[in-house]
Amino acid sequence: MTESNVTVTVPLPEALEEIAQDFTALSARDRLTLLLDFSDGLPELPERYAGHEELLERVDECQTPLFLVVEVDGLQDNAPSQGARVRLFFQAPPESPTTRGFAGILHEGLDGLTVGEVLAVPDDAPYRFGLGEAVSPLRLRGMVAMLGRIKRQVRAKSVTRAG
Amino acid sequence: MSVETDDNSKFRDYAHPARLVSTDWLAGQLAAGNADGNSDLVVVESDEDVLLYDTGHIPGAVKVDWHLDLNDPVRRDYVNGERFAQVLGQRGIGRDTTVVVYGDKSNWWAAYALWVFTLFGHPDVRLLDGGRAKWVAEGREITRAVPTRTAVDYPVVERHDASIRAFKDEVLARIGQPLVDVRSPGEFSGELLHMPDYPQEGALRGGHIPGARSVPWARAAAEDGTFKSRSDLEAIYLTEQGLAPSDDVVAYCRIGERSSHTWFVLTHLLGFDTVRNYDGSWTEWGNAVGVPIEVGA
Numbered sequence: 359m360t361e362s363n364v365t366v367t368v369p370l371p372e373a374l375e376e377i378a379q380d381f382t383a384l385s386a387r388d389r390l391t392l393l394l395d396f397s398d399g400l401p402e403l404p405e406r407y408a409g410h411e412e413l414l415e416r417v418d419e420c421q422t423p424l425f426l427v428v429e430v431d432g433l434q435d436n437a438p439s440q441g442a443r444v445r446l447f448f449q450a451p452p453e454s455p456t457t458r459g460f461a462g463i464l465h466e467g468l469d470g471l472t473v474g475e476v477l478a479v480p481d482d483a484p485y486r487f488g489l490g491e492a493v494s495p496l497r498l499r500g501m502v503a504m505l506g507r508i509k510r511q512v513r514a515k516s517v518t519r520a521g
Numbered sequence: 522m523s524v525e526t527d528d529n530s531k532f533r534d535y536a537h538p539a540r541l542v543s544t545d546w547l548a549g550q551l552a553a554g555n556a557d558g559n560s561d562l563v564v565v566e567s568d569e570d571v572l573l574y575d576t577g578h579i580p581g582a583v584k585v586d587w588h589l590d591l592n593d594p595v596r597r598d599y600v601n602g603e604r605f606a607q608v609l610g611q612r613g614i615g616r617d618t619t620v621v622v623y624g625d626k627s628n629w630w631a632a633y634a635l636w637v638f639t640l641f642g643h644p645d646v647r648l649l650d651g652g653r654a655k656w657v658a659e660g661r662e663i664t665r666a667v668p669t670r671t672a673v674d675y676p677v678v679e680r681h682d683a684s685i686r687a688f689k690d691e692v693l694a695r696i697g698q699p700l701v702d703v704r705s706p707g708e709f710s711g712e713l714l715h716m717p718d719y720p721q722e723g724a725l726r727g728g729h730i731p732g733a734r735s736v737p738w739a740r741a742a743a744e745d746g747t748f749k750s751r752s753d754l755e756a757i758y759l760t761e762q763g764l765a766p767s768d769d770v771v772a773y774c775r776i777g778e779r780s781s782h783t784w785f786v787l788t789h790l791l792g793f794d795t796v797r798n799y800d801g802s803w804t805e806w807g808n809a810v811g812v813p814i815e816v817g818a
Contacts (some may be wrong), residue, residue, distance in 0.1 A: 394575045453625065455572035493571045494588040 368480035374467030381487040396462030398453040403447055414449060416513065417503050424450040424457050426504065428511035430473060439516040440474035446508065456493055460501035461468040463487065464508065473516045477509055523645060524550070532650075534751040536792025540785075541650050541748070542621055544659055545593035547579070556581045559671055563614050564571070566653065567624040570776075574703045577663035578744065579623065579656060583612040583670065587630050589777070592743035593636045593662045597801075599680065605641050606675040613670030616644070616678075623649035623656065629748040633781040636798060640680045648785065651747040685784070687797035689805055692730065693812060699764055699774040702729045703738040703783045704803065708775070711816035724807030728816035730773070734762050735818070738779040739787045754791055766793045773799035773806075 369376060407427060408415055414425035429445040431463050447470045448461040468476055484501035527546035532538035547554045547564070556562045564582040566574045575582040582718030585591065590608045593600055598609070614620060620643065624631035631648055635711055649656070657663065682688075692700070707713035729735070740757055743749050749757075758764050770793060772780040777800025787793040 390572060395574065397576070452576065453573065454570055455576050456570050459572060491529055494586075496588065497571065518635060 368478070370483055370486065371467065371471055371479060372472075372477050374463075374479065374483065375464055377467050378483075378486045378488075381489065384456060384488075386488070386492045389488055393459035393489065393492070395456060395461075395464075396466065397458035400448060400450070400458045400462040400465060403449050407447055409448075411449070413505055414447070417500070417507055424448060424454070424461060424500070424504065426461070426507065426511075428508055430512065430515045433516065442473050442516060444471055444473060444476045444512055445469060448513075449510060456497060457500055460484070460504060464501070464504055468508070473512055476512050479505065479507075479509070481505065523617055523620060524555065524625065531750065535748075535790040539645075540647050540789040542647050542652055544656050544661065546745055547649055547656075548622060548661060559673075561615065562619045562621065563612065563670070563713070564649075565612070565614075565620055565622045565631075567622055567630045569624075569626055569630050573625055574652075575665065580662055580664045580666070581668050582623075583614075583668065585612070585622075585634055586702045587633055587637075587756060591634065599637055602641065602677040602679050605680070610619070610675035611672050612674060613673055615673045616676055618645070620646040620655070621649055622646060623652045626654050627653040627654070627782070629738075629778050629782055631670045632780040632785045636685065636781040636784055639685055640682060641678050642681060643788050651745055654746050683766040684795075685788075685797055687773075687799040688800075688814075689801050689809060691797075691807075692771055692773075692799050695771070695812070696731055698732075699761075699768045699770045699772060700730055700733040701764075701783060701787075702733040703772055703774045704729075704735075704736060705737055706805070706818065709733070709735040710818045711814075714719075719729050724775075724803050726807045726814055728807075728814040729803075731813050731815045733773075733815075734764075736762060736773070738782045741783065741790075745773055748786065748790060751790060752796070754786060758787065758791060764793075766791060768793065769795045771797050771799050773802040775784075775803045776800065777802050 381392060384392060396420045401516045411425055414427045417424045417426060431445060432442045433439055444463050450466060451459055470518045483505060484498050489498055526539040527542040529543050532541045550556055550562055550591060556564055564579050565585050566578050566582045567585050567587060568574060571586050591599055618636065622631040624634050626650055631652055634644050635648055700710050709729050736757065743751055764770060770787060772783045774780040777798055780798050780802065784796050784798045787796045
């Protein structure tokens with residue numbers, strides 16, 4: 359199956375779609391360079407998480423474990439949670455630039471979106487960046503796992519208080 | 522061998538000292554301009570992470586990716602002679618070029634690349650002892666500048682699997698003969714289906730091939746990722762495990778990368794005559810129908 363064949367129905371959020379277009383407009387070699395930019399640009403953990411890996415979820419499906427945590431801002435009791443904002447935080451070592459690059463894409467594409475928008479991101483989104491031919495499809499499984507865990511955390515953290 | 526070998530005293534004890542170079546030796550070659558442009562020496566980086574080279578590499582080094590460049594994109598196999606010739610020729614590597622390979626994770630993927638180069642009989646391919654980590658730890662120069670090397674014609678050479686590569690049916694037929702399982706103890710016993718800290722790579726059953734000895738690959742490496750001395754290696758593989766250099770040995774792991782490291786140790790450092798890497802490894806054996814499996818330490 360080629361990557362374009364899975365781009366069927368569910369659209370990506372605007373920021374993620376722009377990133378996907380940036381990648382797919384490039385040659386496979388230049389996609390790697392852009393992925394490296396995302397790796398370089400992945401924000402550091404804020405102070406409240408730095409050095410506290412126990413507060414983060416470990417994503418074992420990446421070649422080198424990545425840690426991530428989701429915060430949901432603006433939740434109100436007894437109010438719909440769909441409009442609350444999602445914040446994403448990641449940690450991966452510089453020796454794992456591919457994993458960092460995947461995290462950087464998801465950070466730039468999803469951070470600050472609403473709960474409803476993040477939960478609507480299609481699970482095949484990682485296959486829409488043309489990265490399969492640049493890094494091999496096997497390696498994309500790490501990004502699929504990150505997205506899955508982000509959505510799971512968002513779901514868990516947005517339903518509790520909204521009841 | 523077209524480029525002088527590293528006359529390092531540690532290497533002299535090994536069976537094939539010409540297969541290793543030190544970071545000092547390589548730095549000296551770079552300083553002398555021996556790896557520039559159309560030189561006889563090409564440095565190759567081979568890592569697990571496809572982008573690691575791009576974050577900075579030894580000046581003049583080219584990247585070979587185990588997945589994109591050495592594996593066939595469709596079937597589970599290595600590339601053929603045409604594709605191999607293309608990959609090397611594009612990087613300015615000719616049949617006479619001396620290749621020095623280095624990489625991350627104590628040279629797992631570098632040893633794997635060296636083993637694949639050996640399938641094609643590339644005459645002079647060497648490993649950088651200690652790999653990428655040692656070079657970086659010593660504060661030596663790294664750069665993001667990608668070298669421009671003039672493409673050359675690499676001949677189309679047929680791959681010769683028989684002498685250093687083992688297939689499942691061959692392994693099945695020789696159960697009882699020396700077999701080295703280089704995975705972690707948990708993978709060997711069957712408690713884990715994959716490496717600690719690593720993704721599940723799809724094996725349906727845990728355990729090891731009957732009669733295999735458990736010698737995790739990392740036992741051959743010192744703290745700094747360099748190979749242990751010959752006497753330390755002999756203590757492990759000969760004295761403790763009872764292997765002999767005349768034995769017919771097969772090594773395996775999960776997909777054949779860690780066992781390439783052990784293949785290198787047994788073949789080039791200890792001088793074993795017949796060592797084959799079973800690259801199908803546990804991701805094949807642990808999924809195969811009806812093959813015998815042993816569990817427990």
